[in-house]
Amino acid sequence: MPEAQARREAVRQRIGTLATLLDSAFRIPGTRIRFGVDALIGLIPGIGDVFGVALGLWMIWQARGARAPLPLQLKMLFNLIIEGVIGIVPVLGDAFDVMWQANQRNRRILIDWMDEQDRRPPPPRGRSWLWLALAALVLVAILAWFLSTPSAR
Numbered sequence: 001m002p003e004a005q006a007r008r009e010a011v012r013q014r015i016g017t018l019a020t021l022l023d024s025a026f027r028i029p030g031t032r033i034r035f036g037v038d039a040l041i042g043l044i045p046g047i048g049d050v051f052g053v054a055l056g057l058w059m060i061w062q063a064r065g066a067r068a069p070l071p072l073q074l075k076m077l078f079n080l081i082i083e084g085v086i087g088i089v090p091v092l093g094d095a096f097d098v099m100w101q102a103n104q105r106n107r108r109i110l111i112d113w114m115d116e117q118d119r120r121p122p123p124p125r126g127r128s129w130l131w132l133a134l135a136a137l138v139l140v141a142i143l144a145w146f147l148s149t150p151s152a153r
Contacts, residue, residue, distance in 0.1 A: 004067070008114040011066040015059050019107035022055060035098045042087055042097050049093070053084040056103055063110050072113055076106040 024034035038052040060076050083102035087093040 005118055008066050008117065011062050012111060012114060015062050015107050015110060018055070018059060019103040022052070022103040023101040024104060033098065036101075036103075038103065039094060039097045042094050045090070049084055049087040052087065052097070053080055056080040056083070056106065059103060059106050059110070063106075066110065066114060068110060068113055072109060076109055079105045079109075 021036055022038040023036040025036045027034050038055065041048040041051050044051075057080065060073055060080070063073050063076060079100075079102040083097060083100050086096045086100070089096075
């Protein structure tokens with residue numbers, strides 16, 4: 001497994017665990033509604049939402065480590081900002097946190113991108129030296145031709 005693919009696999013594991021813990025670790029009995037620690041700590045006025053956003057920023061840091069493109073990281077940040085801003089509103093913000101699940105959204109965005117990267121064929125390796133050797137040979141031939149012509153002396 002190439003190094004980049006192994007790095008992405010490690011990121012998949014970490015963000016999967018974090019997203020589940022933050023957004024869907026628990027289920028309201030008798031419903032399909034899932035929530036996580038983020039919704040619970042969001043109940044603490046002021047500091048709870050800040051702490052939840054800080055944990056979500058760690059996932060964006062993981063995207064950076066996986067070498068995700070900047071537009072993808074900004075999309076993830078936008079999801080987190082929406083959750084953080086609306087999460088400030090008492091009660092309504094907490095309900096929004098449960099329904100929006102920014103961390104699960106960001107996990108899906110990042111995993112989709114990493115899956116796409118894994119499906120791409122790896123760049124050809126071992127032939128770049130051939131192009132360099134060919135370019136050097138052409139340069140030497142031009143230089144030899146130039147030095148062998150009578151006008152160069």
